[in-house]
Amino acid sequence: MTDPYDYSTRAGVRPISWDDFHGLVKALAVAVAPWRPEVVLPVLRGGAYPGALLAHILQVEVYPVRLTRRHDDVVVRDTPLWLMEPPAAVAGRRVLVVDEMCSTGETLRLVRERALALGAAEARTATLYAHTWGADAVDITGLITDELVLNPWDREIYRDGAFRFHPEYAAALAEQGLAAAPALLIPATPFVAAKGS
Numbered sequence: 001m002t003d004p005y006d007y008s009t010r011a012g013v014r015p016i017s018w019d020d021f022h023g024l025v026k027a028l029a030v031a032v033a034p035w036r037p038e039v040v041l042p043v044l045r046g047g048a049y050p051g052a053l054l055a056h057i058l059q060v061e062v063y064p065v066r067l068t069r070r071h072d073d074v075v076v077r078d079t080p081l082w083l084m085e086p087p088a089a090v091a092g093r094r095v096l097v098v099d100e101m102c103s104t105g106e107t108l109r110l111v112r113e114r115a116l117a118l119g120a121a122e123a124r125t126a127t128l129y130a131h132t133w134g135a136d137a138v139d140i141t142g143l144i145t146d147e148l149v150l151n152p153w154d155r156e157i158y159r160d161g162a163f164r165f166h167p168e169y170a171a172a173l174a175e176q177g178l179a180a181a182p183a184l185l186i187p188a189t190p191f192v193a194a195k196g197s
Helices: 018-035 048-058 106-117 167-175
Strands: 013-015 039-044 065-068 081-084 094-102 122-130 140-144 148-150 156-159 162-165
Touching: 018 048, 018 094, 018 122, 018 140, 039 048, 039 106, 048 094, 048 122, 065 106, 094 106, 106 122, 148 167, 162 167
Parallel strands: 013 148, 039 065, 039 094, 094 122, 122 140
Antiparallel strands: 065 081, 156 162
């Protein structure tokens, strides 16, 4: 099995724009709609984005779950730890577990099993992306790639009064001999908060 955080296994870079993201979620909606999911369980944090949009598009209930190997955005565990489990409301319903990426399928499997243990009528899985070595572990995926995928929601962070390229992405790019160039950041219209200190 390939280590999901071993960025040396990535070949190339795939920056995902917000438009790409929306198009991928629409593709997932088309693929899952015939099954008629009744509940979406987005796996926080990365699955929050596709899961919430998919629930809006399909007009179904959404209940976020959280299990993670990370603490404060740093990988600290070999296996995911449950922080927020699915609710009892999944009982008797068709549940779609949504995450951002499928590498090993472990997180998807754990959420699916927990939903079924809570009485879900059926549970399927969907991701925006899957690596070739993890594609068989997910029911529906928008894009299969072994490139380094740069998401629009976590590509930059705000630290010390400035927006900066996410250090994990910068390190992953460096493993490919690439720099975290400003052109890879998300182009956005600058705003100033209308209210706040």
